[in-house]
Amino acid sequence: MAREKGLKGMESRERLLAAAAEEFANRGFHETKVSTIVKRAGLTQPAFYLYFPSKEAVFDELVNAFRTRLHALIGSSRFEAQVEAQDVPKRVRMAVETFFRFLEATPHLTRIGLFLAPKAEEIKKELIALIAFNLSAEQQAGYFRSDLSMKTVAECLVGIVERLTLSQLLPGIKSPESLASQVVDLLLYGMLSMKHTSA
Amino acid sequence: MAREKGLKGMESRERLLAAAAEEFANRGFHETKVSTIVKRAGLTQPAFYLYFPSKEAVFDELVNAFRTRLHALIGSSRFEAQVEAQDVPKRVRMAVETFFRFLEATPHLTRIGLFLAPKAEEIKKELIALIAFNLSAEQQAGYFRSDLSMKTVAECLVGIVERLTLSQLLPGIKSPESLASQVVDLLLYGMLSMKHTSA
DNA sequence: AAGTAACATTACTCGTGAGTAATATCTCAT
DNA sequence: ATGAGATATTACTCACGAGTAATGTTACTT
Numbered sequence: 001m002a003r004e005k006g007l008k009g010m011e012s013r014e015r016l017l018a019a020a021a022e023e024f025a026n027r028g029f030h031e032t033k034v035s036t037i038v039k040r041a042g043l044t045q046p047a048f049y050l051y052f053p054s055k056e057a058v059f060d061e062l063v064n065a066f067r068t069r070l071h072a073l074i075g076s077s078r079f080e081a082q083v084e085a086q087d088v089p090k091r092v093r094m095a096v097e098t099f100f101r102f103l104e105a106t107p108h109l110t111r112i113g114l115f116l117a118p119k120a121e122e123i124k125k126e127l128i129a130l131i132a133f134n135l136s137a138e139q140q141a142g143y144f145r146s147d148l149s150m151k152t153v154a155e156c157l158v159g160i161v162e163r164l165t166l167s168q169l170l171p172g173i174k175s176p177e178s179l180a181s182q183v184v185d186l187l188l189y190g191m192l193s194m195k196h197t198s199a
Numbered sequence: 200m201a202r203e204k205g206l207k208g209m210e211s212r213e214r215l216l217a218a219a220a221e222e223f224a225n226r227g228f229h230e231t232k233v234s235t236i237v238k239r240a241g242l243t244q245p246a247f248y249l250y251f252p253s254k255e256a257v258f259d260e261l262v263n264a265f266r267t268r269l270h271a272l273i274g275s276s277r278f279e280a281q282v283e284a285q286d287v288p289k290r291v292r293m294a295v296e297t298f299f300r301f302l303e304a305t306p307h308l309t310r311i312g313l314f315l316a317p318k319a320e321e322i323k324k325e326l327i328a329l330i331a332f333n334l335s336a337e338q339q340a341g342y343f344r345s346d347l348s349m350k351t352v353a354e355c356l357v358g359i360v361e362r363l364t365l366s367q368l369l370p371g372i373k374s375p376e377s378l379a380s381q382v383v384d385l386l387l388y389g390m391l392s393m394k395h396t397s398a
Numbered sequence: 399a400a401g402t403a404a405c406a407t408t409a410c411t412c413g414t415g416a417g418t419a420a421t422a423t424c425t426c427a428t
Numbered sequence: 429a430t431g432a433g434a435t436a437t438t439a440c441t442c443a444c445g446a447g448t449a450a451t452g453t454t455a456c457t458t
Contacts, residue, residue, distance in 0.1 A: 164351075166320070192343065194344070244445095425433095
């Protein structure tokens with residue numbers, strides 16, 4: 001009764017998931033046909049329904065996979081205790097870099113969970129709240145200007161990440177490192193040239 | 200032969216356009232049914248095809264309407280000649296504010312042209328290039344740090360605008376003015392508190 | 399008042415694509 | 429080697445929604 005059970009099935013299921021992820025990411029939900037997914041996975045239509053109750057169900061599963069990984073990432077990359085002021089830029093840069101790397105690692109899931117899903121707005125709202133919380137702590141500690149709303153800053157940061165992910169990261173034009181350093185440089189120090197700033 | 204010709208027809212057409220804009224903005228292209236559009240416009244299905252060759256055609260017309268207005272806006276809001284250094288923040292803030300007001304004025308078109316359309320990425324690319332061009336001029340003039348890529352800054356700015364438009368502007372949570380001043384404050388001066396910056 | 403565009407309707411077609419019923423094969427435990 | 433569950437297939441159904449054919453009505457021009 002307990003053989004190497006379900007191995008083949010799991011493999012088929014995984015193939016379907018991978019094919020679905022790619023199709024959804026490239027064509028969106030409606031343009032993606034179940035018939036195409038199964039073709040890519042080397043199966044036929046009814047096999048699909050052996051593993052998923054509906055087309056929506058696969059999509060949701062992919063969205064949830066993204067959400068779960070995202071939460072895992074955030075959970076593991078909490079800001080640690082007291083930091084020296086000089087270290088703040090580096091720490092922020094590293095955090096942003098880690099995030100870009102995460103997005104780059106699973107491009108299909110990123111496209112689905114961050115841009116295609118109806119839930120995407122909700123997911124980003126969670127993300128923003130978390131970032132705002134972390135930034136507020138740094139602000140309390142005196143590292144950031146006290147007249148800025150960290151909620152707004154978090155929104156801006158996420159907006160920037162979204163934009164750059166779509167136009168630079170996913171197309172492979174720029175690396176997580178270079179994007180992170182440019183973004184953080186801009187956000188921490190601002191655009192104005194020093195002579196005007198330090199006046 | 201030349202009566203008050205086409206008046207009724209134009210009105211029906213406008214009603215269809217308006218209904219389509221609202222439906223597309225709220226439900227997206229595929230979830231929007233021609234049957235729903237015509238119902239909202241107080242007409243029946245074939246009347247729709249009296250004015251538009253297809254569902255796609257209305258969508259495209261709305262996207263183009265957005266694009267056209269956007270280009271008009273940009274064309275009219277060119278940066279003028281030499282500005283005093285102290286005026287730069289104000290001018291930038293005004294430009295961003297104008298842009299937010301533009302987006303707020305036609306929320307449905309904004310949603311369609313900036314977020315729903317397949318062409319949206321292309322439209323943003325154009326926009327970014329234009330902003331980058333303007334910012335580069337200011338940079339040449341010494342107002343902005345010379346070590347920043349204005350192309351990247353433009354991308355960041357657009358990313359921020361996208362995000363805030365979706366989460367704050369269109370839902371009516373914040374005004375164009377407050378959003379513009381917060382965004383520009385952040386981008387020009389950065390997040391770091393002064394004691395660290397001026398070190 | 400009558401002819402003619404313009405504007406609109408009722409009643410269809412028809413492709414597409416999600417999902418299913420019935421059936422077949424493969425693989426392992428006994 | 430055989431029965432049983434797991435894995436897959438062939439051959440459908442069926443709803444939905446875009447687009448159309450045929451026809452009717454309105455309103456203005458002469």
